[in-house]
Amino acid sequence: MKKKLIGLAVLAIACSLLMTSCAKQGAEYSKDATADNPMVLALAHNMAENHTVHIALEEFANRVYELSDGRIQIKIYPNGQLGSEVEVLEQLMAGVVAMTKVSAPGLATYNNAYHTFGLPYLFDNTEDFYHVMDSDEMRDFFLSTEDDGFVALTYYTSGARSFYTKNKAIRTPSDLKGLKIRVQDMASQIDMMQALGGTPVAMAYGDVYTSLQTGIIDGTENNETALTTGLHGEVCKVFSVDEHAMIPDVLVMSSEVWERIAPEDREIILQAARESTDNHKIAWDAAIDEAVEIAQSEMGVEFVYDVDKQAFRDATAPMLEEYSQMYPEVGELLDLIDSVE
Numbered sequence: 001m002k003k004k005l006i007g008l009a010v011l012a013i014a015c016s017l018l019m020t021s022c023a024k025q026g027a028e029y030s031k032d033a034t035a036d037n038p039m040v041l042a043l044a045h046n047m048a049e050n051h052t053v054h055i056a057l058e059e060f061a062n063r064v065y066e067l068s069d070g071r072i073q074i075k076i077y078p079n080g081q082l083g084s085e086v087e088v089l090e091q092l093m094a095g096v097v098a099m100t101k102v103s104a105p106g107l108a109t110y111n112n113a114y115h116t117f118g119l120p121y122l123f124d125n126t127e128d129f130y131h132v133m134d135s136d137e138m139r140d141f142f143l144s145t146e147d148d149g150f151v152a153l154t155y156y157t158s159g160a161r162s163f164y165t166k167n168k169a170i171r172t173p174s175d176l177k178g179l180k181i182r183v184q185d186m187a188s189q190i191d192m193m194q195a196l197g198g199t200p201v202a203m204a205y206g207d208v209y210t211s212l213q214t215g216i217i218d219g220t221e222n223n224e225t226a227l228t229t230g231l232h233g234e235v236c237k238v239f240s241v242d243e244h245a246m247i248p249d250v251l252v253m254s255s256e257v258w259e260r261i262a263p264e265d266r267e268i269i270l271q272a273a274r275e276s277t278d279n280h281k282i283a284w285d286a287a288i289d290e291a292v293e294i295a296q297s298e299m300g301v302e303f304v305y306d307v308d309k310q311a312f313r314d315a316t317a318p319m320l321e322e323y324s325q326m327y328p329e330v331g332e333l334l335d336l337i338d339s340v341e
Contacts, residue, residue, distance in 0.1 A: 043100065113332065119319060129246045161244060165219030186202075203217075244316070
């Protein structure tokens with residue numbers, strides 16, 4: 001009951017903020033929008049303004065404004081102003097906000113196929129990841145969920161996730177035995193850690209640093225930027241590049257809002273979204289390079305590259321079959337991924 005009341009309070013605050021900032025609501029349908037009476041769309045997320053994804057979203061908003069001659073304007077609410085990622089997604093489903101950025105597996109609450117993106121070793125490497133995610137087949141899938149309350153406009157890479165600990169290299173799954181490793185609070189990540197022989201500890205990202213310091217956990221898994229932006233490199237000194245997961249962020253729009261956008265304006269929004277993805281790839285590569293340099297030279301982090309990735313693949317391969325059996329939609333999306341050449 002307490003959790004529900006908190007959720008309702010957040011929803012009320014979100015509604016109040018949106019009503020205050022959008023006292024003039026503007027056009028309800030994009031076909032009726034003009035530069036003087038634009039369609040104003042709220043986009044909320046929980047990233048900081050200096051995060052590469054926020055910068056990509058700003059580029060997206062600016063490009064939509066430019067391509068629509070100011071008829072469609074996107075108002076961004078960063079830093080969790082309207083609540084957590086889960087709360088904002090609930091607001092999107094309730095029609096309070098038009099768009100949000102969410103880690104792809106978070107959408108599994110509304111469409112089981114999205115469990116797929118939390119599974120390990122879906123892609124051979126970064127090039128394969130981009131090839132699949134940019135394919136016509138994946139774009140069709142992104143737009144196929146209108147009946148579930150949302151459509152995905154594009155994705156943003158969040159890199160490859162690897163294990164890092166205070167002082168132990170993780171070269172094979174056996175190296176995880178007896179270690180308490182923080183994972184994201186999602187079933188696929190917990191199942192992955194159990195398959196690899198480690199002890200999964202689900203916790204919020206904000207609690208990881210202190211938990212590493214105090215020994216509540218022995219290590220965690222994330223991309224290289226967490227070493228610097230999250231200061232995890234102050235505690236963890238060994239980053240083992242096993243690249244077990246590539247979990248994209250997804251920019252989603254409410255189906256109710258999507259239905260109010262004319263076909264030609266949908267194309268404008270999709271073009272702007274995909275352009276922002278292309279720009280984000282460049283910015284992400286630069287952010288990773290910078291994080292590795294700082295972690296090595298200023299934090300003393302050792303990067304271990306002689307990891308037996310095949311051993312990790314073999315240990316987690318049964319998961320894909322298990323999830324395909326639990327969720328037929330996962331099997332269908334796995335088939336789609338495999339079919340992209």
